Amino acid sequence: MTTIIERIAALKPEEPFFSFEFFPPKTDSGVQNLVARLRRMAQLNPLFVNITWGAGGSTVSKSLDLATLCTSELGLTTCLHLTCTNMEKNIIDEALSKAKQHGIRNILALRGDPPRGVEYWTPPESQEFMYAVDLVRYIRQEYGDYFCIGVAAYPEGYADGSNPEAQDPKIDLPYLIEKTAAGADFIMTQLFFDTDKFLAFEKMLREHESGIFETIPIIPGLLPINTFQSFIRTAKLSHAHLPDSVLEKLDSVPSTDDEQVKQVGVEILVEMIDRIYNETQHRVRGFHFYTLNLERSVALILDKSNVVKTPLRLKLVSQGTEKKIEKPVSIESVLSDGVKDVKITEKVAVAVPASEVSMTSEASWDDFPNGRWGDPRSPAYGEIDGYGITLHVPAKKALELWGSPETIADISGLFVQYLKGILPVLPWSEEEGLSPETKLIEADLIRLNKLGLWTVASQPAVNGVRSDDKVFGWGPRNGYVFQKALIEFFVPENMWFTLKEKLQIGDSVSYYAGNCRGDFFSNMNANDVNAVTWGVFPNREVVQPTIIEEQSFKAWSEEAFAVWKEWQRLYPRGSATSNLINTIHESYYLVSIIHHDYVNTNALWNFLQL
Template sequence: MKLTDKIAAHNSTHPFYTFEFFPPRTDQGLENLVSRISRLSALNPIAISVTWGAGGSTKERSLDLAGFTQSDCAIDTILHLTCTNMVPGLVDDALRVAKSRGIQNILALRGDPPRGEEQWTPIDPRFNHGIDLVTYIRSSTEFSSQFCIGVAAYPEGHPDRQTDEEGEIEFLKAKVDAGADFIMTQLFYDADVFLRWIEKVRAKGISVPIIPGIMPIQTYSSFLRLIKLCGIRVPPSIMSDLEPIRHDDQLVKEYGVRLAVDIIQKITATGVVRGVNFCTLNLEKSVQLVLNNLQWVGGSPKTLNKLIAETPGPIIHPHPDSDLVVTPESATTSATNALASKQILDNEPGRGELNNAATWDEFPNGRFGDYKSPAFGAQDQWGGLGISRLEAVSEWGSPKTVVDLTELFLRYLHSEISTTPFSSLPLSPESLTILPHLENLTTRGWWTVCSQPAVDGASSTDEVFGWGPRGGYVFQKGFVEFFVEEDVVEEIEKKIEQDGKAYVHYFAANVHGECRSNVPEDGRNAVTWGMFPGQEIAQTTIIERESFLTWKDEAFSIWAEWASFYPPGSSERNLLEGVRKERWLVSIIHHDYKREDALWTFLSDGGSVL
């Protein structure tokens, strides 16, 4: 059924709601998301939306997931579809597959803007903006009558456009005039700003349904990252409320639920807004709690209580990544086989430490989380570097030699620049505690992109290392990741064979698909864990082959996108493309967390690195 028809027919005592999901980056995560969606469908959303990776990077998974929710879950599904950076013919293919699977709703989006002087991905010249996709579908005899089309709106302004509010509303009206049937908005946390914006939109003559995007705050660090990525303005009162509880993840989670309830109540009280879209990030508990507090949930309280009871317990999360926080959504393999395993819908999650679903409702749940989680890879699901060419050149300059790159990574460690292509936030306080060691490695040309120090029983409220609820203790094994040449990888392997067999594990991989490791094929290294009153041991940071290889693909794609900022044949592009082809990504873990210097001593030999 088309979304606008469902909205028109909605006659409940409360506003409607939709749930948004993204395709996880691993087959295991996708299988468990299917189970999660099955549970959440009992909350009676009028529709489910499924995101589309940049340039069609999640085409197969997105189409399979949307087909599953439409057919097997019997929930009307909205397929997000981006149009820029798409290879010719991919838009038509996606629309035909969606039509064949009974999907009648499309959210037409622009997607990533063009990067650099020349795209390294072929582009279909018909599509440069969301309006082009709307116009194309509406003018097609094959697709026009099939699809109800939605478009995006930005109550606080588009993060990539230097246009005033009036200009943004004109863009929106043009999309509606081209044939859009409904509008879904970007996230926001200021209800007053949204209400003023919607008044102006209606005054412009835009009358189609407007569905605001709501995302409950999960953790303080992920919230800061989100508002930076999306250019969202936050009222000072919210930041003041979060400041005293920022190190208590459970309190932040509870605050996020209350804030979402307050915002929803305020924007729906006037009757101008008839429903909301929950950006779930593939998490479930916050959405359940928000709906429960709003008293919007269909069915009996007993049914809801059962759902919440079966959902993971107290919310905790891995400590924020040290000098790497980039984990965009970037899956490319087919999910057909994963979705074929429908029997998982009836199975309860396992209770062992390695697959306990209680660790699956955390955020961020990126590459350091459990790769079996439905939310694996959620931390930066929008994809790409999230920065324009001009911004990149301004921040990172024009590196022409390996020495220039070493200097760039050192400047980041010295806080002379606030980002690198591998980290969109300044160096964390945690990384500052091991700064001399990171400087030592980087000076040798081992460009560090992620690390953490060993920690033996710090308080869960510790200003630097703490996470999770109060009254607990947290632990960490030291690890570090960096890019090096192949001969250095061989030196490291020899060193581990001679001196580190009992305590050191490593992974090393290159862009060509080669992977070396001394970790058993099914080995999983928990490198961050915590113990809290009334809970099982929580293993929140796990490094194993599946997640490392997923991240490896992402890491080398970052080099490619960075290279695309510079003209073909330029010294900068040749350098960055050469690094991508020649260097290896290496991850080293030292298991003796009792000694703070164990990893760094191992990597040193007589005071110099190896």
């Protein structure tokens, strides 16, 4: 296989290119569906694809498997992320060895963000890889020029979250020089939306007196805007500045109308790409898309941009279409996964826009919000932000917010304060505040938390609210949305078994429960699925963006209990708070309950009158 640098060198002068990034989904069904998506997106002809690497090597086997599939089965030039924070040397050696074994010749060498914020992380003296430059040097030392190595850069300056005002790319410049001098072949940036800041950053590098950045490829990282909520969340997590011009464009459409937000997002990205390519006088000609494992927005951007507009692809369709192409074409090589079951009696090859290659039903079925309450069959389910298991706030701030609880009542008090808006964040939440719909069930949630059922997720029942509703709305205009009431909470073992007896009676509720030891209980079959949000819109099938089933619950349960251990690490070993949190981690259950009577908005809360 060729390297990224070899592929760039083979292009015509000033010829633009693009690349995609994917992450290993959390569920087996998500992985299977991502493979189908990769096959479709490969038809768009990216120069290369990136496969991410979870914090601390948490996705090592899945990342390697996915990278191998891209290289061996799809024939894609593949770049494997590799982080060194809190990483054992043997894991890095094994990853590099397997990458070479499977023909993967490109590595993006990253330090990786410490899972709990920089205050938590002091590199041990025995650790060989403290920074990305150590990893770059090691790869060059052990493998020479076999691997093409990329390194990360931050157009707005690196931010650890403790002091965003301190972001300054000039502060980071010595480290980028060091990484580049150690053997980097290309530079890839963190995502950004402020084109002015990227242009200033690129100019600073190109004009640096050392001359080290004069010709090295600088590839901007771009995030397609799929939904307004995910856009705001990701920008906040990455500390990306949002220019007024971008916000004004998004404000011109309802934030709940995902279709319109997506279209405006395409316009924003197209403008960014065209401007960067032209204003750098084509010095920057590669553009990297953080796809979040979604495809439609990327395909639309490639279609609309004058810079990276893809050539017409070949696709087989039934006779009767226009623009016939006489050139023979292999059916297997161009037939989209999305039309395999269509009976085609007389086949002709036609030219279609790149976006249509990724506009099959499989391409758009997960266009609507994904995340914790998403569809675990989606390749985008459990979308990662690069931080792994985390408290979402730096250690110092966490201690200021949560103090040092020493009793069960203290813990209950923290959950109640969060629901009342006194605390801005809990270990399982982010600093986005409670959703407006939570206010409607606030009294019920406070009552349950005072009883010792510590809620980490919930939603009220909704029966046919318009899709443009300011609280519950989502999706295209002129539709109606529905949702079943659900709740998820931690509960002590004795309370769980009392509640379990009640849950076994009748068929109005479905539940899942488990603990840190892997014990699992449910009244559902392994393959049963609960649709908990759905929408009915003009001219399309019923959309079910959120389902809950056994596979997704188990994946989330493992993370939810891991957060207790992250919280425990804030405190000295053997302290009262550390012991308390450890006891909770070892003895509590996580329980998820769905009530199916969405017509009766009080059904779940009446059921939980304990």
